[in-house]
Amino acid sequence: MRQHLLALLAKEPAHGYELKLALEQTFGAAYPSPNIGQIYVTLKRLEADGLVRGEDVAQDSRPNKKVYDLTPAGRDAVAAWVDEPSDGPRIRDDFFIKLVLAPRAGLADRMELINRQRRHYYAQLRHLNDLADDTDSHDVTALLLIDGQVRHLQADLDWLQRCQEELL
Amino acid sequence: MRSPAPAALGGTAGDDGVLLRTRDLVKEYPANGGLVRAVREVSLDVGQGEFIAIMGPSGSGKSTLLKVLGGLERATSGRFWLGGARADNLSPGDWARLRRRGVGVVFQSQVANLVSTMTIGENVELPAVIAGASARQARARRAELLEELGLADKAGLLPALLSGGQQQKAALARAVVNRPRLLLADEPTGNLDSTSTTEVLKLLRHAHADGQAIVMVTHDGRVASHADRIVNLFDGMVCDDAPIAPPGRLPVPGPSPVWD
Numbered sequence: 160m161r162q163h164l165l166a167l168l169a170k171e172p173a174h175g176y177e178l179k180l181a182l183e184q185t186f187g188a189a190y191p192s193p194n195i196g197q198i199y200v201t202l203k204r205l206e207a208d209g210l211v212r213g214e215d216v217a218q219d220s221r222p223n224k225k226v227y228d229l230t231p232a233g234r235d236a237v238a239a240w241v242d243e244p245s246d247g248p249r250i251r252d253d254f255f256i257k258l259v260l261a262p263r264a265g266l267a268d269r270m271e272l273i274n275r276q277r278r279h280y281y282a283q284l285r286h287l288n289d290l291a292d293d294t295d296s297h298d299v300t301a302l303l304l305i306d307g308q309v310r311h312l313q314a315d316l317d318w319l320q321r322c323q324e325e326l327l
Numbered sequence: 328m329r330s331p332a333p334a335a336l337g338g339t340a341g342d343d344g345v346l347l348r349t350r351d352l353v354k355e356y357p358a359n360g361g362l363v364r365a366v367r368e369v370s371l372d373v374g375q376g377e378f379i380a381i382m383g384p385s386g387s388g389k390s391t392l393l394k395v396l397g398g399l400e401r402a403t404s405g406r407f408w409l410g411g412a413r414a415d416n417l418s419p420g421d422w423a424r425l426r427r428r429g430v431g432v433v434f435q436s437q438v439a440n441l442v443s444t445m446t447i448g449e450n451v452e453l454p455a456v457i458a459g460a461s462a463r464q465a466r467a468r469r470a471e472l473l474e475e476l477g478l479a480d481k482a483g484l485l486p487a488l489l490s491g492g493q494q495q496k497a498a499l500a501r502a503v504v505n506r507p508r509l510l511l512a513d514e515p516t517g518n519l520d521s522t523s524t525t526e527v528l529k530l531l532r533h534a535h536a537d538g539q540a541i542v543m544v545t546h547d548g549r550v551a552s553h554a555d556r557i558v559n560l561f562d563g564m565v566c567d568d569a570p571i572a573p574p575g576r577l578p579v580p581g582p583s584p585v586w587d
Contacts, residue, residue, distance in 0.1 A: 274567040277559070282572035284552035309549055316548035323561065324384050 160193060160201050161210075165229065165237040168211060172228040175199050187301020188290045189308055202227055210236050258322060273323050277316065284312050342411060346509055346540050347373040347396065352405035352415075354391050365391040367563035368405070375508070376538040378531070380551035383560035389544040390435065390513050392560070396542065397432040397511045398422030409509070427457055431507035433498050435514055440498030441486040448473070448482035451500045458505050465504075472500040475533070476526050492519045499527060503534055510534060512543045516550050528553055 167173065167181050175198045183192050193201075202225075205211045210233035213225040229237070254276050261267040291305050354366040366388045373379055381389050394400040396407065398417060407415050409430070417425070426432055433440055441450050448469055455465035473479050476496040486494050499515055515531065516524040524547075532553060535541055545551050552571065559567040 270566060274559070274569075277567065278557075278569055278572065280548065281552050281557060284548060285571045285573075288552055313548045320384055323566075327561070 160197065161205060162237065162240045164198070164201060164205065165210060165233055165240070168227055168229045169234065169237050172226050174216075174224045174226050175202055178202075178227075185300055186304050187294055187298055189287065189301065189305040205233070209233075255322070258326070269326055270323075273319060273327075277319055280312050280316050280319070284309060287312070344375050345372045345408075345411075346375045346377070347371070347407065347409055347542070349396070349407040350405055352392070352395060352407060353403045354388070354395055354400060355403045365563055366395065366402075369560075369563075369565055371558065371565070371568070373509070373540055373542060376535070376540055377556065378535045378541045378554045379543070379556050379558060380554035381542065381544045381558045381560060382546065382548075382551055383566075385546070387560040388563035389560055391563075393511050393513050393542065393544050394434070397430065397434070398425065399432070399434070427454055428505060429508050431502035431505065431510040433502040433510075433512045433515060435517065440501065441494060443486055446483050446485060447478065447489065447497045450486065450497060451482075451504055454501060455504045460505075468504055469500070472504060472530070473497075475530050476500055477523070492523050495519065496523060496527060499530065503530070503539075506534070506537060506539060508539060510539055510541045510543075512541065514545055515543060516545065516547060524550065 163182065164178055167178055173181070175195060179193060179195055179198050182190060202211060202213065206213055206227070209230055211227045212230050213227045215223040216226050217223050254272075257267075258269065258272050258276075261272065262269050287305050287309050291302060291309075294301050294305065296302070349369055349371045352366055352369040353364065355362045355364050357363075369388075369392060371379075381392065383389050391400065395402050395415075398414070398419075399422075402415050405415070406413065409425070414425075441447075442453070445453065451469040451472060452465040455468055456462070460468070469482070470479070473482055476499070478493060478496055478500070481489055481493060481497070486497065489497065495515070495518065499512065502512070503510060510531075512531075516527050519527060528550060531541060531543070541554070543550075543554065551557055554571065556568070556570045558565055
């Protein structure tokens with residue numbers, strides 16, 4: 160989340176709650192929405208690392224709010240993040256390690272593991288279908304995030320079938 | 328409209344709400360001097376209005392099972408019932424009547440699903456007219472289906488003038504025009520682009536919402552995820568059969584955890 164907050168702050172200074180809203184409104188329901196506490200903790204760490212600077216702004220009849228802005232070091236950090244390619248989500252696959260090691264140790268049956276995992280993927284797909292149904296058809300960003308997750312799951316299901324064909 | 332043949336011809340469910348029941352279905356083919364057991368002891372219950380996706384690797388028996396259930400192939404052994412009436416021993420004539428009314432089928436070869444000398448519109452209307460719909464009813468239903476599938480401007484064309492994907496969608500429209508109580512569909516979205524896949528999914532979901540039961544063979548997890556239940560075949564046998572868990576209590580599958 161550090162990079163996500165830095166990238167939002169690269170556009171304009173904001174306080175914690177504005178950042179939370181911006182993430183939710185931009186990415187929609189399929190984005191794993193942070194709670195406000197996680198945002199504040201992350202902002203504090205970024206400040207300690209010298210990447211952002213918080214400034215208290217007085218508000219009428221409310222406690223002061225802290226508005227954050229990028230420091231030059233923060234600007235460099237976000238530029239470096241933008242410039243590097245991102246890893247796909249499946250560099251290490253926890254399920255595959257389980258599938259190989261657990262039956263060897265007599266802890267589980269391969270078919271059972273595969274079936275359970277497959278059911279889990281289908282339930283996730285169903286959840287994403289529902290999210291897509293509930294998302295405004297003009298909200299392209301949110302729909303693309305859902306679509307990306309759906310495609311990952313499709314690929315996971317195909318690969319699971321291949322594991323089944325090769326290992327059973 | 329009651330037929331003199333089994334109650335299944337009306338496509339109603341049995342007393343227990345089971346529309347299709349199979350017990351120990353086996354289908355063997357002679358091959359290389361031996362026998363290939365394409366379907367092995369498959370026992371399934373499909374409830375009225377239930378939407379089931381049959382999945383599994385190629386060669387796992389999905390299409391063969393569907394052909395047996397649609398009366399296009401005869402089971403080697405085992406039994407099945409439609410609406411509480413035996414269906415594995417029906418005559419080809421009974422099956423032809425059944426497929427016109429209670430059971431809609433759409434198989435992978437679009438050529439076999441459409442009459443080449445009739446326009447797309449006539450193809451879709453034909454089963455409705457045969458089943459006794461008025462010309463006006465048949466036309467209205469055809470317009471509704473072709474519109475939903477993005478084929479409204481193709482109604483006057485012969486099948487040969489349509490792309491493979493368009494023919495496939497027209498065949499599906501034809502299969503559902505009479506709102507069969509049971510729709511058997513083999514890869515209804517196979518070879519379709521994403522727009523057509525979305526149209527077909529929408530049509531299937533509408534049919535499902537209307538209370539039609541659907542048994543669909545697919546290799547596409549996204550398409551399957553719209554079903555109520557998924558049956559997985561492996562080497563001709565059912566290796567898993569489970570409803571899709573209700574949503575709402577699942578974490579979103581994130582592209583790797585984003586929190587530090």
